[in-house]
Amino acid sequence: MGIISYIKEEIQVIRERDPAIKSNMEVLLYPSFKVILSYRAAHKLYRKKHYFLARWISQRAARKTGIEIHPGARIGKGLFIDHGSGVIIGETTIIGDNVTLYQGVTLGGTGKEKGKRHPTLKDNVMVSAGAKILGSFTIGENSKIGAGSVVLEEVPPNCTVVGVPGRIVRMGNQKVPRTEMDHVHLPDPVLGDIRALQQENEQLRRQMAELEKRMGS
Numbered sequence: 291m292g293i294i295s296y297i298k299e300e301i302q303v304i305r306e307r308d309p310a311i312k313s314n315m316e317v318l319l320y321p322s323f324k325v326i327l328s329y330r331a332a333h334k335l336y337r338k339k340h341y342f343l344a345r346w347i348s349q350r351a352a353r354k355t356g357i358e359i360h361p362g363a364r365i366g367k368g369l370f371i372d373h374g375s376g377v378i379i380g381e382t383t384i385i386g387d388n389v390t391l392y393q394g395v396t397l398g399g400t401g402k403e404k405g406k407r408h409p410t411l412k413d414n415v416m417v418s419a420g421a422k423i424l425g426s427f428t429i430g431e432n433s434k435i436g437a438g439s440v441v442l443e444e445v446p447p448n449c450t451v452v453g454v455p456g457r458i459v460r461m462g463n464q465k466v467p468r469t470e471m472d473h474v475h476l477p478d479p480v481l482g483d484i485r486a487l488q489q490e491n492e493q494l495r496r497q498m499a500e501l502e503k504r505m506g507s
Contacts, residue, residue, distance in 0.1 A: 412431035414432045415431065
């Protein structure tokens with residue numbers, strides 16, 4: 291693919307997933323756009339074993355955008371990083387096509403592994419703001435990771451994960467995050483447990499009141 295065609299494709303990706311953009315020219319100002327172009331150049335150098343030049347380009351991009359992508363990471367088509375500040379993508383990370391990351395996301399290692407140390411994200415994965423995915427496991431296609439979650443183990447396809455540590459709270463969701471960008475209205479298992487306890491407590495109170503009424507009569 292030529293550079294012009296690639297730039298047009300990146301512009302389309304960002305405009306498709308960010309309703310705040312009103313023109314193609316605005317895309318040129320986006321940190322996501324700048325850092326992806328820098329990553330592609332750095333990754334080519336990295337594959338040719340020009341490690342210093344590759345890291346120089348990536349670190350320069352990180353200083354300008356707040357997004358740190360190691361040039362060794364393998365990234366497919368259509369990656370969109372919304373806002374982007376604080377995003378970190380480790381060296382052995384593998385990212386499929388049409389993945390969306392929000393600000394503060396870390397795709398990192400645990401510090402205990404060698405070789406493949408970072409996660410693999412399959413196609414159409416969405417990782418919400420502040421989430422951390424740590425380790426060399428796979429997040430299946432079409433899955434969503436909730437804001438602030440810490441994911442430490444493999445996630446099957448079509449799942450929603452929330453919490454610390456991350457727990458699967460929904461399976462079989464066939465919506466594709468590229469077109470379904472809602473990363474707010476996710477299940478909350480803690481709130482569900484609290485509501486269940488409230489209902490049980492209310493039921494016990496009614497039973498106690500009925501029992502006291504019978505004993506009084």
